[in-house]
Amino acid sequence: MKERALVESMIATRPAAEPRRLDFFERYLTVWVFVCMVVGVGVGKLFPGFTRALGRLEFGTDSHVNIPIAVLIWLMIYPMMLKIDFGGIKDVFARPKGLFVTLFVNWLIKPFSMALLGFIFVKVLYSGWLGLFDTATANNYTAGLIILAAAPCTAMVFVWSYLTDGDGPYTLAQVAINDLIMVFAFAPIVMFLVGVTGVHIPGQILFISVLVFIVIPLAAGWLSRGALIKARGRAWFDAAFLPKFRPVTVVALLLTLVLIFAFQAENIIGNWIVVLLLAIPILIQVYFNSTLTYLLMRLLRVRHNVATPGALIGASNFFELAVAVAITLFGPTSPAALAVVVGVLVEVPVMLSVCKACVRTRSWYSRGGEAVLPA
Numbered sequence: 001m002k003e004r005a006l007v008e009s010m011i012a013t014r015p016a017a018e019p020r021r022l023d024f025f026e027r028y029l030t031v032w033v034f035v036c037m038v039v040g041v042g043v044g045k046l047f048p049g050f051t052r053a054l055g056r057l058e059f060g061t062d063s064h065v066n067i068p069i070a071v072l073i074w075l076m077i078y079p080m081m082l083k084i085d086f087g088g089i090k091d092v093f094a095r096p097k098g099l100f101v102t103l104f105v106n107w108l109i110k111p112f113s114m115a116l117l118g119f120i121f122v123k124v125l126y127s128g129w130l131g132l133f134d135t136a137t138a139n140n141y142t143a144g145l146i147i148l149a150a151a152p153c154t155a156m157v158f159v160w161s162y163l164t165d166g167d168g169p170y171t172l173a174q175v176a177i178n179d180l181i182m183v184f185a186f187a188p189i190v191m192f193l194v195g196v197t198g199v200h201i202p203g204q205i206l207f208i209s210v211l212v213f214i215v216i217p218l219a220a221g222w223l224s225r226g227a228l229i230k231a232r233g234r235a236w237f238d239a240a241f242l243p244k245f246r247p248v249t250v251v252a253l254l255l256t257l258v259l260i261f262a263f264q265a266e267n268i269i270g271n272w273i274v275v276l277l278l279a280i281p282i283l284i285q286v287y288f289n290s291t292l293t294y295l296l297m298r299l300l301r302v303r304h305n306v307a308t309p310g311a312l313i314g315a316s317n318f319f320e321l322a323v324a325v326a327i328t329l330f331g332p333t334s335p336a337a338l339a340v341v342v343g344v345l346v347e348v349p350v351m352l353s354v355c356k357a358c359v360r361t362r363s364w365y366s367r368g369g370e371a372v373l374p375a
Helices: 002-013 029-046 048-055 067-083 086-092 096-129 135-149 157-163 168-196 203-232 234-263 265-270 272-299 304-315 319-330 335-360 362-366
Strands: none
Touching: 029 048, 029 234, 029 265, 029 335, 048 234, 067 203, 067 234, 067 319, 086 096, 086 168, 096 135, 096 168, 096 272, 096 304, 135 168, 135 272, 135 319, 135 335, 157 168, 157 304, 157 335, 168 203, 168 304, 203 234, 203 319, 234 265, 234 319, 234 335, 265 272, 265 335, 272 304, 272 335, 304 335, 304 362, 319 335, 335 362
């Protein structure tokens, strides 16, 4: 008891760390998303023929993989994969409790809870009680919500981890393991849960999506990372090579958002009330999963800088992949694609609020015993 009191006293009296600050782009990310929405909707309304032509560009006949979206998403995902050090995975298993909680929430709770929320809100409350749309449309919206929740965050989680003073190497390892699991688990989970809603998904198209948007960039990042570090060294790779992709990633993200909102211009303008209603189950899902992960980490006495990125991975979504898959499976103007786009709108401001909650509750979390029994 004396040891515990001493540790708590040290935690309470240590100087507060300087708040983490984002760079200019990340600090106003919510603004950029809104600007992209306005520009995209404007392009879709003012140049409908051009927008439809872009939507019809595919890799091969009936591949359903949109070329502009695919190229932009590769430009976003590849730099993320370059950051992942798969060799560091073994170090995480020396402190496995945080990883196990993250994987439990990401793969056994998150997609299934979203499927349940989609059924309750979209198919029962909105479709049945409010009568907003027919069964087929409700199924399509639910499918989009499931696709959104089936892939844990890969890119933005590094931003969230930075804001909460998360353990950087541990965050990288968590993302790496999630990406490896995603290769094998994403398609079966989506096929099962979307199939339960009554929507048929062609297995071949879904597996092509996994190949194009997960396997190829993951393999490319892993191979080129290893080759470049071997040839030029780790210091050059981190200090000179990776920063070159920063503007590429930013521009690709913004253009992707503009394209997404252009494809969805008619849906957003004509169904703005649906956008607001779809945001409700997404908000519930984000706060539920982040809270569950955070509390489980505290219960197991996992360190705070491991618990916070784990909670944020479980709360946020790999929306770049979700957008690509929804467009591939259902088309760029489909209700499923609109449901995913709502997730993009909600993600940034909501995740910032989760980050603030994690930072503000650090002292409460530490009283749970993390410093006494680090894990």
